Amino acid sequence: PxxxxxxxxxxxxxxxxxxxxxxxxxxxxxxxxxxxxxxxxxxxxxxxxxxxxxxxxxxxxxxxxxxxxxxxxxxxxxxxxxxxxxxxxxxxxxxxxxxxxxxxxxxxxxxxxxxxxxxxxxxxxxxxxxxxxxxxxxxxxxxxxxxxxxxxxxxxxxxxxxxxxxxxxTVVDAVQQNQELAATKSTILEELDIAEKNFGLVTAHRAENVDERDRFAGLLEGVQRVGEVFDLEMIYPIHPRAKERLDVFDFETPSAVRLVEPQDYLDFIRLQKSAKIVLTDSGGVQEETCILGVPCVTLRENTERPETVEFGANQLAGVDPQRILTSTREMLEKESTWDNPFxxxxxxxxxxxxxxxxxxxxxx
Ligand code: UD1
Ligand code: UDP
Known part of the structure; x- marks a missing residue:
């Protein structure tokens, strides 16, 4: 055909x-x-x-x-x-x-x-x-x-x-086809001068989060608290939509957060695999962390990827700072031994x- x-x-x-x-x-x-x-x-x-x-x-x-x-x-x-x-x-x-x-x-x-x-x-x-x-x-x-x-x-x-x-x-195909290449070829940890399991990874770009001043502020405050409490630098490869909203709202970047450019795929897989915790509102990132065996906290009230939550790889926390912190703690306390549902x-x-x-x- x-x-x-x-x-x-x-x-x-x-x-x-x-x-x-x-x-x-x-x-x-x-x-x-x-x-x-x-x-x-x-x-x-x-x-x-x-x-x-x-x-x-x-x-x-x-x-x-x-x-x-x-x-x-x-x-x-x-x-x-x-x-x-x-x-x-x-x-x-x-x-x-x-x-x-x-x-x-x-x-x-x-x-x-x-x-x-x-x-x-x-x-x-x-x-x-x-x-x-x-x-x-x-x-x-x-x-x-x-x-x-x-x-x-x-x-x-x-x-x-x-x-x-x-x-x-097909995200499983994509991860499998690139995971080894990411492990051998990506030098992103060295470039950013960060160590394996010593940082958190953040992505947030959804309209309902970053276009709303209060929600975006809560989300950033939650990320900041996770960074402070667990002593992690929070690496945030920022989507242009979110970058634009940060500027419009005139938000300061919180002290535990490091903004970086959106990453290529091999670097982003290496970042996910090496992160202690991933905080995200992305659909694909919820799936990939689940496949890679890395704990995820989703900065949304709902998910169209409920399998990640059922299998124990993900928790929904919305954008309330305290809830983001509690969910992170719970995810960090358990073992990352779930199966891949995808x-x-x-x-x-x-x-x-x-x-x-x-x-x-x-x-x-
Ligand atoms: C779109 C999808 C979203 C998906 C996301 C993946 C819709 C309704 N939304 O959201 O579901 O999760 O892609 O990343 O289809 N911009 C740039 N460069 C670009 C593209 C966008 O700077 O290459 C900026 C522009 O300011 C633009 C804004 O981002 O106005 C939003 O772009 P848009 O394509 O409308 O939606 P996304 O937020 O990217
Ligand atoms: N991704 C990437 N670099 C980044 C952030 C994300 O390569 O800096 C990849 C990620 O691995 C996943 C996809 O982009 O495969 C997710 O896209 P996005 O979050 O933009 O959209 P969504 O999945 O929410 O629709």
Whole structure:
């Protein structure tokens, strides 16, 4: 089959890299369309270079804008290209505006849509990501659910069983393909002059946290207290959205926190693996810490990755400083011996295997 892969942001590049590699390996016919939702080098090209991905075949270059403008521009651009490419299937991954646009474009052209990482639910309809993932799931013909929990969510919403396939999450493929390289090649600990298990790692970029002055202040205060109480330097590779809000709110960087640039993938895996504790509001980071056996505290009230909490790798703490401290203490007191709920690291192959009859059906 001819596959068109639509991507646009850092997590999509990382989690679709194993699918792109598998397409290369199996010599499948495929094209990649980059929406340009992320465009800063540190959120975009650095991953194509490091993960040795071919440059995208198309670049829509939409950049940042209001959700409506951004999504509309992507939709128009995607439609034009899809009409030329006439793929058997369009693949999107995750829950960003690029995913919503890809799903709508495929659906309007009556093309088959595959949604990688289907069935995640935070049940928080105020998050733009929740709306995006629900809409993409209901438009999709192939729903690649990472776990049985995500399959159950889809069933409960009335999605037909034969459209749902539990494949594991491609994030496991990504971690497995890069963990050893990170251990041998990354020199980030030396560059930052920090020692194994002697620092905390922080990421926070979600709109509902960093765009709200009070929530962002509480989050930073919680991170500061963890740093003080456990005597850890808190390394925070800061997403441009959060950086901009720090400046607008005129916040001082707390004394235990060190802001650094967003990291490339090998350096960030090494940082996660070496951290004593990870505090985050990122979806991918909740999964990766769970896979790497590093304790995580999530700076949100809910999670669409409940498996990480059930398996004991993660606790929800919101942005209340005291709760962040208590959760950190609890996570540090227990052993990091949980299992990985997200699959066998072959999710990309499972996905392509499920899609292979699509091409045969059409060709015959
Ligand atoms: C987007 C996704 C979010 C995902 C995150 C991954 C949506 C609704 N949100 O959030 O789900 O977790 O990506 O990182 O799709 N900016 C830059 N350089 C860039 C991109 C953005 O400086 O390359 C800055 C701009 O000021 C921009 C802001 O970040 O206004 C927000 O970018 P946007 O793409 O709208 O959302 P993210 O916060 O990145
Ligand atoms: N990541 C990275 N460098 C960083 C921070 C994160 O490579 O400085 C990776 C991380 O390993 C994970 C992904 O980016 O694979 C998560 O992306 P992000 O937090 O932006 O989005 P989310 O997962 O919340 O949608």
């Amino acid at each position: 001819h596959i068109v892969i639509v991507l646009g942001t850092r997590p999509e590049i990382i989690k679709l890299a194993p699918v792109i590699r598998a397409c290369e390996h199996q010599k499948l016919s495929y094209s990649v369309i980059h929406t340009g939702q992320h465009y800063s080098d540190s959120l975009d090209t650095v991953f194509f270079d490091q993960l040795e991905l071919p440059a995208p075949d198309y670049q829509l270059g939409v950049g940042s804008n209001t959700h409506g403008q951004q999504t509309a521009e992507m939709l128009a651009g995607l439609e034009e290209i899809l009409l030329e490419e006439t793929p058997e299937v369009v693949l999107v991954q995750g829950d960003t505006n690029s995913v919503l646009a890809g799903a709508m474009a495929a659906s309007k052209l009556e093309m088959q849509l595959g949604h990688v990482e289907a069935g995640l639910r935070s049940f928080d309809r105020e998050m733009p990501e929740e709306t995006n993932r629900v809409l993409a799931d209901h438009a999709a013909d192939y729903l690649f659910a990472p776990t049985e929990t995500s399959r159950d969510h889809l069933r409960e919403e009335g999605i037909a069983d034969d459209r749902i396939h539990v494949t594991g999450n 699959g066998d690291g072959q999710a990309a192959d499972h996905i392509l295997e499920i899609l292979s009859p699509v091409g045969r059906g059409i060709q015959s």
